Each structure stands twice: as C-alpha cells, then as structure tokens.
Amino acid sequence: MSARPQIVPGESAPGAPESPRRLRRVVGAVVADVTPLRLSAGYRRLWAGAMISSLGQQMTALAVAVEAYQLTGSNFSVGLVGLFFLGPLIFFGLVGGAIADSMDRRKLGLITSTGLSVMSLVLAVQAVLELRQVWLLYAVVAAQSAFFAVNSPTRAAMIPRLLPAEHLPAANALSMLSMTVSMTAGPLLAGLVIGVWDAQTVYIVDALGFGLALYAMWRLPSMPPVREGPAGRASVAEGFRYLRTRPNVRMTFMADIAAMAFGMPRALFPAVAAAWYGGDAKTVGLLAAAPAVGGFLGALFSGWLGRVRYQGRAVILSIVAWGLAIAAFGTTRWLWLGLLFLAVAGCADTISGVFRNTILQVATPDDMRGRLAGVFTVVVAGGPRLGDFGSGSIATLTSERVAVIGGGLACVVAVLALTARWRGFWRYDARNPTP
Structure with missing residues (x-):
C-alpha cells in the first residue's frame, strides 16, 4: 500500500492546477501590499x-x-x-x-x-x-x-x-x-x-x-x-540646518514644489469646464475628482512599489509623468480624454508621494523626523496653493490653454533642472539610504 503524498502548507496538492497559484502571485505583486496592517x-x-x-x-x-x-x-x-x-x-x-x-x-x-x-x-x-x-x-x-x-x-x-x-x-x-x-x-x-x-x-x-x-x-x-x-525656535532652526546639508532629503521637498507650483491647474477647473467642455458645476466636480480617482488606483495597485530600489529616480520619473499628463490635458477638448489625463497625473503624484515620504522617513534620524514631517505637511498643503495663484495669474494674462500646457511643461523642465543640479538624488539607493 503506497504512502499518501505529503502536502506542504501553502502549496497545492500534486496534480492541482497551477493557475490559481499563479493568479495569487500576480495579484500579490500588483495590488496594494497590506503586510504592514x-x-x-x-x-x-x-x-x-x-x-x-x-x-x-x-x-x-x-x-x-x-x-x-x-x-x-x-x-x-x-x-x-x-x-x-x-x-x-x-x-x-x-x-x-x-x-x-x-x-x-x-x-x-x-x-x-x-x-x-x-x-x-x-x-x-x-x-x-x-x-x-x-x-x-x-x-x-x-x-x-x-x-x-x-x-x-x-x-x-x-x-x-x-x-x-x-x-x-x-x-x-x-x-x-x-x-x-x-x-x-x-x-x-x-x-x-x-x-x-x-x-x-x-x-x-x-x-x-x-x-x-x-x-x-x-x-x-x-x-x-x-x-x-x-x-521652539532653536529646534525649528536646527531642522532647517539639517535639511540644508542633506541634499537627497531636501530634493523630496523641492521636487514636489516644482510639481505643484508649476503644474497644478486646479484653480482653472471652473473656467475650463465652461470654456472647453461647455459644462457646469458637475463638470467641475468631475475634473476635481479625476486626479483623486487616479491617485486611488495608483495606491490600490501599488504592490510593486516595495521592490523599487532606486527611489530617487522613481520620484523624478513620476513628476515628469505628472507634468506631461497635465500638459496633455491642456491639449484636448474631449472631456473623457481630459479626465483620463488628469487621472494619469493623479496616479503619478501618488507614486511620487509614496517614495518621497519613504525617503524622508528612512534617511532621516528619529529625532529629526517630526520636524521634517512638519516641513512635508507645509509643502504638500502649501504647494497646491502656489499652483492656484500661479495658474490663475498666467491664465488672466494669457489663456487657460497657455497656463495649463505651459505649467505642465515648466514642471518637467524644473524637475529635470533640479536633478541635473543634484545628481545624487537620481542615484538614491533604498539599500543604502543617504540623506
């Protein structure tokens, strides 16, 4: 009488189809990793x-x-x-x-x-x-x-x-x-x-x-x-002194400011909805929601992000994708295509945010994390306000199309210029984090 084959926990029985296992591996590699939870x-x-x-x-x-x-x-x-x-x-x-x-x-x-x-x-x-x-x-x-x-x-x-x-x-x-x-x-x-x-x-x-x-x-x-x-004041100043001598950490802030100050067209959505798409407040709502939907999808299918080694270049490429998607949004007069470009921009912004936050947390000592997280909060919240002011001012002087396309391209130029100036950020290695 032959012995029964032993089944190792987590493995399929002999002769079982491989498709479910392969599907689980693919899903685990793509969908958001809930291991921290x-x-x-x-x-x-x-x-x-x-x-x-x-x-x-x-x-x-x-x-x-x-x-x-x-x-x-x-x-x-x-x-x-x-x-x-x-x-x-x-x-x-x-x-x-x-x-x-x-x-x-x-x-x-x-x-x-x-x-x-x-x-x-x-x-x-x-x-x-x-x-x-x-x-x-x-x-x-x-x-x-x-x-x-x-x-x-x-x-x-x-x-x-x-x-x-x-x-x-x-x-x-x-x-x-x-x-x-x-x-x-x-x-x-x-x-x-x-x-x-x-x-x-x-x-x-x-x-x-x-x-x-x-x-x-x-x-x-x-x-x-x-x-x-x-x-107090001395402690805040100490945080800025630390930031001044840590180019990779500093670049996480500068790159985000470039993205938001030049490439954020949110203030133009009411005018764009009416002038480009002949829409109303509902259209404004769709334009405002599209980046958030893209960001949600980017976070939902983020299982692969944990395997990215060169996180600095991931930030740069994500912000370039953001700027190009915003510029592309300025070229179309089809609402569905405009929403798609905005969703792509939101997805790219989410990926950038994940890696900027990770670099900040890993490359910063614990006794500085609160201060630099405070700077991060100010940059993330204040950058879009700068973008609102900039895009609104340029659109007033020129047009909404010039403001949106020009802002997206200016974002790309700005972040590439920053990368050329501080090239070490492109080589930032998650296995050897250097602030």
Whole structure:
C-alpha cells in the first residue's frame, strides 16, 4: 500500500492546477501590499484612525464652505476659509514638527486629536444654536488647522517606530490609499448628508470620527523622544540646518514644489469646464475628482512599489509623468480624454508621494523626523496653493490653454533642472539610504 503524498502548507496538492497559484502571485505583486496592517497592530490602529478622521475632515471642509456661502452669499467669503486654514498650517506645521521631536508622540497625538474633536463639536453647537456668525467659522477653521498641523507630522513620525524600514513603501502606499478615498468619498458623503439632513449632522459625524481616532491613538504604545531637547525656535532652526546639508532629503521637498507650483491647474477647473467642455458645476466636480480617482488606483495597485530600489529616480520619473499628463490635458477638448489625463497625473503624484515620504522617513534620524514631517505637511498643503495663484495669474494674462500646457511643461523642465543640479538624488539607493 503506497504512502499518501505529503502536502506542504501553502502549496497545492500534486496534480492541482497551477493557475490559481499563479493568479495569487500576480495579484500579490500588483495590488496594494497590506503586510504592514497584518504585521503591526499599532500601525493598523494608526492607519484606521487616520482614515476615519480624514474622511470626517473632508466632509467638514465642504460643510463649512456651504455654510459660509449660505451666511454671506459671497464667493470671496468662501475663499477666505482657505486663507484662515493656510496661515496656521504653515506656522504650526513647522513648530508642531519640533514639538513631535521633543515629547512623547503618543501623548501629543492624543492632545491634538482631542482638540480636533472639540472643534468639530463647536461647529455642531454653533449650527444647532443658529448663531450664524461667519467669523466664528473662520476662528474654528483656524484652530482646526493649528491642531491638524501638529497632528499630521506627529502621525507621520510615528510610522517608522511601528514598522521595519522595508515595509515603509507599502505603509506609505496604504496611507495614500486612505487619503484618496477620503478626498473622493468625503465631499460626496457630505453633500448627501447635507441634502438629507443639514450641516450640523456632518459636524457631529466628524466629531464622532475623531473620537474613534482618539481611541485608536490611546491604544498605541508610548513613544518618548530619542533625544531630549527644547521645542521652539532653536529646534525649528536646527531642522532647517539639517535639511540644508542633506541634499537627497531636501530634493523630496523641492521636487514636489516644482510639481505643484508649476503644474497644478486646479484653480482653472471652473473656467475650463465652461470654456472647453461647455459644462457646469458637475463638470467641475468631475475634473476635481479625476486626479483623486487616479491617485486611488495608483495606491490600490501599488504592490510593486516595495521592490523599487532606486527611489530617487522613481520620484523624478513620476513628476515628469505628472507634468506631461497635465500638459496633455491642456491639449484636448474631449472631456473623457481630459479626465483620463488628469487621472494619469493623479496616479503619478501618488507614486511620487509614496517614495518621497519613504525617503524622508528612512534617511532621516528619529529625532529629526517630526520636524521634517512638519516641513512635508507645509509643502504638500502649501504647494497646491502656489499652483492656484500661479495658474490663475498666467491664465488672466494669457489663456487657460497657455497656463495649463505651459505649467505642465515648466514642471518637467524644473524637475529635470533640479536633478541635473543634484545628481545624487537620481542615484538614491533604498539599500543604502543617504540623506
């Protein structure tokens, strides 16, 4: 009587078809790598809390804009919401990173998450009481921005403490995935909730979301600073001195500024929707959503990113692809093709963001991660505002077509010029990270 063949766990039985196994290998190599979520309970909690709170923030942003317009009937007043958000973001983004390097990051995350939750409750209370004061909206938005500007670099600096370096590309891809989901689904959900109920319901949902994020933060382990030191002007200056002498880390910021300042046509979408496509507000919404959809797909099919060794050149090539896709968007008058080019641009931006964040986390010592994550927050949030101003100004002097095509090509020229100046970034090797 012959012995039964032994089956090794994870292998198919003898004679079993190879197709399912091959399909699983292909899917595992392409679809987003969720290993960080399985590997670290702390990262899993941090990721889930960030996704829930980000979704609530996107919903609240739309609700505040709608309420500001209802109170004033002025587009300028709605635009001021962005200004009140940007000012505190720049200041507290830099200072917040320094604070994150000088105290327990878990404790700081708890403080800022509590502050964000309280601000959402204040928005809900003022809506319930029908105070109808636009200045109160501006004040709360400014306070939210300050808490967010400290909370964001704190969270970013936590990730390398929770995961090994080889899993950071996958972790950053998952973070980009959650962000694009929030950016896409948040405004849609907010519009639905406001239409069925009202803005105060959105604020309450946001406060509950931050409550869940607060619980997730509370479950994290303590993360005291590696090196004790004062958090203040000297500490912020120390971060900039470090950045000045680390060309590869510095290039992650400069490359993103080149992409956003020259190649971001977001401010032109209303004019483009009407002039190029004969559309309305729905068309504007499609144009605004297309990069986020592309970014979502880029993050969803990011399983291959963890195997990229030369991450610097991946950043450069992604930004070149972004600029060329934006320029191509400026050449077409077919809406479906324009949306496709914008989606390609969003996908390229996501890939660039994954590697820029990974380089920043791996090549930077832990006692500098908070400060440089603060700079990253300011650059990521402030760059598109520079792009809005630049594209709007150029379109006013010339035309929307010149602004979009010229901006995309200028982005390509700028990032190639930066690469020519600091050639070491092209050779940046993930196996031998050099800041």
